[in-house]
Amino acid sequence: MPESKKEQIRQAAITVIAREGFHAATTDKIASEAGVAVGTIYNYFSNKEDILQYIFQVEYEKRAAFLAELSQKELGTIAKIRAMLEMHFTKVQENPNLVKVILAENRFGRRQKENGLLGLLEQIIRTGIARKDIRPCHASIIATILFGAIEAIMARYLAAGETKSDATALSAAVEEIIGLISRGLATG
Amino acid sequence: MPESKKEQIRQAAITVIAREGFHAATTDKIASEAGVAVGTIYNYFSNKEDILQYIFQVEYEKRAAFLAELSQKELGTIAKIRAMLEMHFTKVQENPNLVKVILAENRFGRRQKENGLLGLLEQIIRTGIARKDIRPCHASIIATILFGAIEAIMARYLAAGETKSDATALSAAVEEIIGLISRGLATG
Amino acid sequence: MPESKKEQIRQAAITVIAREGFHAATTDKIASEAGVAVGTIYNYFSNKEDILQYIFQVEYEKRAAFLAELSQKELGTIAKIRAMLEMHFTKVQENPNLVKVILAENRFGRRQKENGLLGLLEQIIRTGIARKDIRPCHASIIATILFGAIEAIMARYLAAGETKSDATALSAAVEEIIGLISRGLATG
Amino acid sequence: MPESKKEQIRQAAITVIAREGFHAATTDKIASEAGVAVGTIYNYFSNKEDILQYIFQVEYEKRAAFLAELSQKELGTIAKIRAMLEMHFTKVQENPNLVKVILAENRFGRRQKENGLLGLLEQIIRTGIARKDIRPCHASIIATILFGAIEAIMARYLAAGETKSDATALSAAVEEIIGLISRGLATG
DNA sequence: AATGAATGAGTTTTCATTCAT
DNA sequence: GATGAATGAAAACTCATTCAT
Numbered sequence A, B, C, D: 001m002p003e004s005k006k007e008q009i010r011q012a013a014i015t016v017i018a019r020e021g022f023h024a025a026t027t028d029k030i031a032s033e034a035g036v037a038v039g040t041i042y043n044y045f046s047n048k049e050d051i052l053q054y055i056f057q058v059e060y061e062k063r064a065a066f067l068a069e070l071s072q073k074e075l076g077t078i079a080k081i082r083a084m085l086e087m088h089f090t091k092v093q094e095n096p097n098l099v100k101v102i103l104a105e106n107r108f109g110r111r112q113k114e115n116g117l118l119g120l121l122e123q124i125i126r127t128g129i130a131r132k133d134i135r136p137c138h139a140s141i142i143a144t145i146l147f148g149a150i151e152a153i154m155a156r157y158l159a160a161g162e163t164k165s166d167a168t169a170l171s172a173a174v175e176e177i178i179g180l181i182s183r184g185l186a187t188g
Numbered sequence E: 001a002a003t004g005a006a007t008g009a010g011t012t013t014t015c016a017t018t019c020a021t
Numbered sequence F: 001g002a003t004g005a006a007t008g009a010a011a012a013c014t015c016a017t018t019c020a021t
Helices: A005-024 A027-034 A038-044 A048-072 A077-094 A096-104 A112-130 A139-159 A167-184 B005-024 B027-034 B038-044 B048-072 B077-094 B096-104 B112-130 B139-159 B167-184 C005-024 C027-034 C038-044 C048-072 C077-094 C096-104 C112-130 C139-159 C167-184 D005-024 D027-034 D038-044 D048-072 D077-094 D096-104 D112-130 D139-159 D167-184
Strands: none
Touching: A005 A027, A005 A038, A005 A048, A005 A096, A027 A038, A048 A077, A048 A096, A048 A112, A077 A096, A077 A112, A077 A139, A077 A167, A096 A139, A112 A139, A139 A167, A139 B139, A139 B167, A167 B139, A167 B167, B005 B027, B005 B038, B005 B048, B005 B096, B027 B038, B048 B077, B048 B096, B048 B112, B077 B096, B077 B112, B077 B139, B077 B167, B096 B139, B112 B139, B139 B167, C005 C027, C005 C038, C005 C048, C005 C096, C027 C038, C048 C077, C048 C096, C048 C112, C077 C096, C077 C112, C077 C139, C077 C167, C096 C139, C112 C139, C139 C167, C139 D139, C139 D167, C167 D139, C167 D167, D005 D027, D005 D038, D005 D048, D005 D096, D027 D038, D048 D077, D048 D096, D048 D112, D077 D096, D077 D112, D077 D139, D077 D167, D096 D139, D112 D139, D139 D167
16 A cells, blocks of 8 residues: 555655755656656646645644644643744654755745744744733744744754754754743743 | 946846746846846846845845944944844835845755854854853854744735834834843843 | 657758758757657757757768678779769768758767778778788778768769759769779779 | 957957857957957958858968969979878968868858869869870869868868877878879879 | 947747647 | 656847947
């Protein structure tokens, strides 16, 4: 039972787009990486852009599910934020290609989806304020800052070549962000 | 004798790339926006990518000069960071197209330059630690977080359409970031 | 199933290049002459120059096969040279376009192949000397002279318009060259 | 008293065309090699092709003058032919670039001029027949063969790189051609 | 006469997409 | 569903030629 054809193509596209960028990732290269014929791609996607959207969508859904679930957990707000950071930094180590694609091809036009994630994080923060886990603040600005920080750390990790600056750099980043947030948003 | 031809082309390219993205910004469109013939572009740039590099370079040099000068100023560390935030948020209001280009076309390959800026901010932070303006921390991680936060705020402002969410949103963001940093990195 | 697509394109290219020269033979014209789309050319050739190289290669291989076979035949040296002349002069009558291309586009860079033919003729001459069919001489210079003579005669035939100066002119040329060679290289 | 501008341009064109071929020899490169501005070229030539025609014309006139004068000389026919060979082989050694241009860019369209030279050599041969210096033959075919042989020898010399195969190769070629002709066209 | 910046028509090449098998 | 040859629109880039200075 091999993976479904659609999944094969998604994986192949991630590999090729991460390596060459969306524009240089031709449908021929993707098909060849996936081990299918070009025509087959069009049985599953309506065009090349659609492959990318699908990559974003699958990823968005995973993260949204994670955040939604996190939101429900019996955890302090700072602990929730820490869990979110760890999830992202684990992901960039496990699937650097995917994150490369997400970061590099994140045009304004494709950002819509992310607003959903932003809303979920915002909700976690808002709840934290209500519970007095953290001081009052603009939840949506804080959420934006957090996502910006996460992206920047991941980009830096990927740009460094993913080797030397290994897990340590990312752990340190978690602690710095948590240190900043926990003091910076402390109540009282 | 209005502006130099090279400057005309740079401006036109910013306009077209901001509107359509680098890939869809054809040399014909850029030339026509600049009011010159296609061939003229190639008297000033060796290829289309070179135009983009030049846009990044001009911008990088401006920011680097700003940060270098800021570094020397008789100002507390938090005040320096505030000045940097204000500079960026003023820029995105004054020249949203330019910032759109910088944010949207910032491929990994083109990030090199930014490392220079990162280093300058890092230096400001390191000095702040030495002076005990702020507590000990990983300067380079904090610098990365700050740039990530700035980018995310600017991207959000631009995505919102630059109209309703006007200056107020950006001012609020300055205060949130400063609030976070000043408490989060407070000494003692 | 007429001819292979690659062969269709080769034929069309010969026609167009003979008529307009390599430089003026645009890929559009070649495609249209071949009855295919421009893109199809690039499914069989990596670029325009490659079409020309292929034309030379196919022709070179035919001539090399002819000369190699001739070399083995039970024939006097002069008879072999006569056969070679007749082959060339028949070819120019049967396929003047092809010969036009070969003569007109034979840049220095593309001459490599011809050296192979030169070597084969040289071998025939060297054998002739050993057998005392002809007197000692610089085989490679004689071979060069012969090819030069053949090319010049063919060029003249083609320049004349291929009509009036028909087969007769070429037959006369065979006799003159053979007359010259047989006396000029006679033994004793 | 430097050379005339037109001559400067002719020389520069020969250098550049020999090195890069007519097509790749841009007017910019020629102007730069000549030490003038592109515009200046158009004060002396009506277009790029015209430069090449001029190169051919100057050369044609020199050779025609040489042949016309030779024709009048008190010399045996074979000696005249030898003089012609020596003239050509000296020229290729003294000005290989010029000969490269003449050989490489000798399209059918530009051959007209050469017919004049052919006629002059033909005349020398015809006179030789009348004088019984040589046996009856098709003067025009023999002339064509001779020019073909000369071109082939020169091309070979140039292709070899003009260094190792120096003057010796060319002297040997003179002797081979003369040997062939003097025996091959001997009277009686 | 000399200059060289500006021009824009013209070319090669690419590649997403289609569709007959 | 799968295939991959064929398609042709689209784009970057070149360079001979012009002309205002």
